[in-house]
Amino acid sequence: MTLNTRLVMIMLSLLVIAILTLFLLNQYSQNEMVEEIQASSTMVTKALQMSIEDLTSEYEPDRARLKEYMKEAKVKGVKEITILSNEGEVIDSSDPARIGKKREIRQLETGIRTAGGAKGKNGARIRDYDLLVPVIVGDEQLGYVQIDLILDNVRTIQHENFINRMVATSLVFLLGISLTIFLAKRYTAPINHLADGVRRVADGDLSVTFPAAKGDEIGELARNFNEMVEKLREREILEKRLYEAEHLSRVGQLASGIAHEIRNPLNYISLAIDHLKSEFTVACPEKAQKFIPLADKIKEEVRRANYMVVNFMNFGRPLKLRITELSYPELIEKTLPLHREKLAEQRVTVRTDLPDDLPPMRADGEMLRNCISNFVTNAAQAMPDGGAITLGASYDREQKCFNLTFSDEGCGIGEEDLPKIFQPWYTSKEAGIGLGLAITERIIREHGGKISVTSAAGKGTTFTVELPDA
Numbered sequence: 118m119t120l121n122t123r124l125v126m127i128m129l130s131l132l133v134i135a136i137l138t139l140f141l142l143n144q145y146s147q148n149e150m151v152e153e154i155q156a157s158s159t160m161v162t163k164a165l166q167m168s169i170e171d172l173t174s175e176y177e178p179d180r181a182r183l184k185e186y187m188k189e190a191k192v193k194g195v196k197e198i199t200i201l202s203n204e205g206e207v208i209d210s211s212d213p214a215r216i217g218k219k220r221e222i223r224q225l226e227t228g229i230r231t232a233g234g235a236k237g238k239n240g241a242r243i244r245d246y247d248l249l250v251p252v253i254v255g256d257e258q259l260g261y262v263q264i265d266l267i268l269d270n271v272r273t274i275q276h277e278n279f280i281n282r283m284v285a286t287s288l289v290f291l292l293g294i295s296l297t298i299f300l301a302k303r304y305t306a307p308i309n310h311l312a313d314g315v316r317r318v319a320d321g322d323l324s325v326t327f328p329a330a331k332g333d334e335i336g337e338l339a340r341n342f343n344e345m346v347e348k349l350r351e352r353e354i355l356e357k358r359l360y361e362a363e364h365l366s367r368v369g370q371l372a373s374g375i376a377h378e379i380r381n382p383l384n385y386i387s388l389a390i391d392h393l394k395s396e397f398t399v400a401c402p403e404k405a406q407k408f409i410p411l412a413d414k415i416k417e418e419v420r421r422a423n424y425m426v427v428n429f430m431n432f433g434r435p436l437k438l439r440i441t442e443l444s445y446p447e448l449i450e451k452t453l454p455l456h457r458e459k460l461a462e463q464r465v466t467v468r469t470d471l472p473d474d475l476p477p478m479r480a481d482g483e484m485l486r487n488c489i490s491n492f493v494t495n496a497a498q499a500m501p502d503g504g505a506i507t508l509g510a511s512y513d514r515e516q517k518c519f520n521l522t523f524s525d526e527g528c529g530i531g532e533e534d535l536p537k538i539f540q541p542w543y544t545s546k547e548a549g550i551g552l553g554l555a556i557t558e559r560i561i562r563e564h565g566g567k568i569s570v571t572s573a574a575g576k577g578t579t580f581t582v583e584l585p586d587a
Contacts (some may be wrong), residue, residue, distance in 0.1 A: 127300070131293045138285045146278035197265035203258060213357040261560040291350055307335045311342060323350050383423045390416045417458065436563050438481040445478055445510055445519070446471050452489045456497070464503030467493070470522075471510050478584065482559045491553040492580055499527025499578065512586075518566075521582040538570065 199210040205220040248264040307327075314325040323346055327339040394412045398405045446469070453467055460467065489508075496506045504526035511520045530538060539558040561568045565585045572578040 127293065127296050131289055131296075134292070135286060135289045138289060139282055142278065142281050142285055146281070195264060199263040199265075201261040201263060203260050208260070251468070276477060307339070311338060314342065318346060318349065323353060341427075379426050380423060383419050383426070387416055387419050387423075409489055413458075436560065436565060437482070438484065440479050442477050442479050443482045443485075445521070448482060448486055449489065449508060452486050453493070455490065456493055460493075460497055463497050463500070465497045465500055465506060466504075467506045467508065469508045471508070471511075474587075475510055476512055478586065480584065481560075482566055484564075488557045488560055488582070489523075491557045495553060496523065496525035496527065496578075499525050500527075517586045518587065519582075519584045521584065522579060523582075524577060524579040526577045529574040529576055530570070530578055531574065535570060535572065539568075 138261070197211050198214075199215060200208045201220060202208055207215045207218050207220065210216050250262050250264070252262055313326065314327060317325050326343055390412050390485045394409060397408050397412075401408070449469060449471075493506060495574060500506075507524040509522035509524070512518075513520060539554050558568050561582055561584070566583050568583075569581050571577060571581075
């Protein structure tokens with residue numbers, strides 16, 4: 118239900134309640150006034166009847182009867198009653214002091230007239246009325262009856278009716294105001310919540326969402342807001358991808374520029390080490406045992422620097438896979454010797470868990486060899502006190518894919534760092550540049566596979582690579 122519909126329904130409901138309340142109060146007031154007028158009329162009629170009886174009676178008036186009548190009449194507004202003869206003599210009266218006195222008939226006006234007023238108990242002014250009615254039986258006028266009336270009962274009823282209508286109208290409007298305030302708070306609260314969410318989104322927080330279960334304008338606004346935030350998220354993702362693409366392009370340009378500047382000196386140093394080693398061995402055979410290990414270490418460091426440059430170049434340029442059929446066990450046998458001396462220094466051993474019936478796979482041998490080297494290097498660095506690296510493999514014939522595992526017994530990876538390890542430039546090592554796993558993940562993805570990792574602090578890490586049997 119929309120806000121406009123609710124407001125219209127509230128206004129119509131208040132109008133109906135107000136009309137119904139005023140109608141009921143008016144009916145009640147009219148009935149009360151009719152009853153009051155009927156009671157006053159009955160008292161006047163009874164007074165006239167008594168006057169006729171007293172004027173036509175041959176005996177003295179029964180004053181006890183008039184006195185008894187006045188007890189009931191005073192309640193209905195009859196203040197005093199006087200019975201006059203045609204000559205103006207007071208025959209009977211509710212005030213005994215007036216009996217026998219004469220009134221000037223000419224000065225009396227028949228009908229009803231105002232007779233002044235006095236203040237009541239509550240300070241309100243009470244107005245008296247004189248009602249003079251000639252008593253006529255047949256064609257003969259027997260005298261007059263004068264009734265002193267207080268008609269403030271009718272005025273009081275009218276005043277009470279006015280007060281009741283004012284109170285009822287005020288209550289209806291108070292109800293309307295309360296409903297309006299309730300409805301305003303109910304709608305302003307989610308609007309303020311939406312405004313706060315808009316400010317958070319403007320500050321860059323795109324995790325804001327709102328429940329859109331309502332079918333009114335607020336629900337529609339929440340749905341539109343959620344759609345806007347979702348589009349902003351998609352735009353942010355596209356911008357990040359565009360930035361990464363631009364960044365990779367710049368890295369590629371930088372890599373191609375530094376390749377010749379760095380690799381050529383490294384190759385010259387490596388060749389020079391080989392030349393010095395051969396010359397020094399012939400010239401000083403007695404010192405060869407000390408020189409050759411030192412030269413090998415220098416050459417290994419040169420090789421490692423060259424390897425880092427190659428990784429940097431491969432990351433910055435498109436990959437060109439050369440898919441061939443190869444044996445995974447043979448690929449491991451060609452890769453591990455390059456790391457044997459380094460692993461021995463770190464007291465790290467490598468175990469293989471390969472089935473004998475593992476079928477040959479189709480992949481880029483050099484790229485896959487690079488991935489194995491990255492896994493082995495990272496595993497060795499995670500075990501500074503030594504340990505074992507396990508290289509496993511299996512073939513899922515139903516899914517037609519190879520499952521390659523690389524496990525270590527190192528310190529593990531923190532839960533908060535797991536989502537970051539495949540990001541470029543992220544590294545937890547002082548000497549690393551953060552491209553090894555990023556390049557590995559890219560190579561696996563280019564082969565149509567995927568890579569996952571499980572790790573526990575202090576228990577080690579296992580990388581699992583799924584490669585389709587292309």
